Amino acid sequence: MGSAHAVLEVRDVVKTYGGVRALGGVSLALEPGEVHCLAGENGSGKSTLIKIISGVERPDSGVLVIDGHTLSHTTPSDAIRAGVQVIYQDFSLFPNLTAAENIAMLDELAARRRLSSRRRIRAAAQRVVETLGLDIDLDADVAELSVADRQLIAICRALVGSAKVLIMDEPTTALTHSEVRRLFSVVRRLQERGVAIMFVSHKLDEVLQISQRVTVLRNGEVVASGPASAHTARSIAKAMTGRDISDERIVQPLAPDAAPLMVVNGLGRKGAFSDVDFTLSSGEILGITGLLGSGRGEIADAIFGVAPADTGTIAVSGRQHTIRSIADGVRAGIGYVPEDRLTQGLFLEKSIADNMVAASLDSYRTRARLLDRRRISGSIAELFARLRIKAPHVQAPVRSLSGGNAQRVVIAKWLDRNPAVLMLNGPTVGVDIGSKEEIFAILRAQAAQGTGIIVISDDIPELAANCHRVLIVRSGRIVAELAGDEIDVDRIEERMTA
Structure with a gap:
């Protein structure tokens, strides 16, 4: 599998733990400005693949191609420098720091600055927030902000680091319907900037709403991959589980004399x-x-x-x-x-x-x-x-x-x-x-x-x-x-x- 336009390619990646194969020759590609859904049941290999892409784990075999550079393995620092950022479910933010400090922190560390400047940090955060058209209180401590705002801060932090690939792990789990719409609006702005997004979610209706392509893992292997328009929630569910999943009402009548x-x-x-x-x-x-x-x-x-x-x-x-x-x-x-x-x-x-x-x-x-x-x-x-x-x-x-x-x-x-x-x-x-x-x-x-x-x-x-x-x-x-x-x-x- 390959693409002349891909910003990230995974080629034939294999990973085992104690003799148990977590990934068995997985390949996929992400193109600039694409939202690519990665779907699969728990234990299908999604988390292992994300860890390998982000440099947390090393594959047994196979390679990554990031922005045209072929790597047999990478470290988290290498991945970040190459423009790969992961937003985990807990966002990995510092609750006692302000929104601006959280947004600019990694950039400050990457520049190896010994002294921080509050003015420089706030200006860097303000540029990203304005680019995405967001309304966030940059001076508020993250602990005081909503889950939705913390999600957006994590996205802004990735963009300060010039992210080319953004991996979002279950990004809508704790969001309301209106907050999901707001997040999707931000995702579309990221697409316009050419950022490739790997969207990992169990909410299949949302997957189909935001994604252009879908790759499904089952037992560590790719069992389906293609345009999102070729799928329904039911077809993705079947690919994930290997069986038909009904979305019809399954309700047994109550006894007339139920107390x-x-x-x-x-x-x-x-x-x-x-x-x-x-x-x-x-x-x-x-x-x-x-x-x-x-x-x-x-x-x-x-x-x-x-x-x-x-x-x-x-x-x-x-x-x-x-x-x-x-x-x-x-x-x-x-x-x-x-x-x-x-x-x-x-x-x-x-x-x-x-x-x-x-x-x-x-x-x-x-x-x-x-x-x-x-x-x-x-x-x-x-x-x-x-x-x-x-x-x-x-x-x-x-x-x-x-x-x-x-x-x-x-x-x-x-x-x-x-x-x-x-x-x-x-x-x-x-x-x-x-x-x-x-x-x-x-x-x-x-x-x-x-x-x-x-x-x-x-x-x-x-x-x-x-x-x-x-x-x-x-x-x-x-x-x-x-x-x-x-x-x-x-x-x-x-x-x-x-």
Whole structure:
């Protein structure tokens, strides 16, 4: 594979780790002013390829051609000097420095200046911001800025370094619809400047909206590559997984006599949300959505006791509960998979097995208050198999798992308690499309056993496909409820933005 016009080429790159092949002869090319989507499930080789392009990892064989120069390997400094920049999901910014300082920092280091000039730094940052037509407070500390503004600062930092190739890893994960539109507007300005962009995302509708070309990896090999116009979200999903992925509604009818499982009345917290009323039935999957900042996540935090409500009542299984803490939420029979699974849902240094039983150890104690190791091992083995967690064994560190498998461990932790109600906030953020489908299959199976499921998400297609009802939150209030045939993507988005 090759192109006379390519600013970056990857030719027959192979990489193995401990005998396991992560990349098996991958080739692709990026041309100036092109947005090239790199798609694939977790574990497909995307991250390894990015590390090789950026110089973090060295390939076993194959070469990179950057701006006409052939390299068998490179270092991060070499890649940056050649014009290759990577914007990772965490943006790698300094929160205690200003926006201007973050933008100009790498350029200052590259020039090996011993003394920095605030005037020079601000002027360099201002030039890039004006070039892209952005409105960013350059004097504000990055810690004070929104996720969307931090994303744009990371882009500006790359341009100060005269980036020719910009790799964006899951750039829209935490952005609202309006912020995504703003980001895409900036991406198009970058294209006009001739910057080649590798866009890595699980959100296939966005991929098709912004990309000119698509390359799909599966098991470390290129299984599809070509113009984005030749693809649909479904064809990309099939290439990623090797099977057809349905986007139609997969909702089992509720039993006519399904009992109310949770009743929320008049729930409110000053400055966050108010007058929240809803009922969740046994076996129901209830979606709650709204734009970022609508109050949807705060409602979930209040129900579980993370940040308790000031007013209102919560009843579970016919019994009213005062939920002032997480312990109260757990005692009420509620499980909660938080939005940030890495910092709030898992013990990263512990094993899969330890994480699975972390919330239910007391239930395994004998009369002598000793832990029943045989029962614990049996439960862990059953959950490991039932949730199809892809790992060599249950003692593997949870830190080593992909996003989808890490999410399954958090879900397993709560299923081991057999909660009456299981809430999940952003259950498929950063999860590939195959794992998304499997996670919702797990939730549907749990609902079929009578558990009430609440899904808080801004992934509208997944809500439309899986929920019996969807509640729309705006400005801290439930402003609409959709059920049955009323539920479709267009109608949900219309109610969210009305």
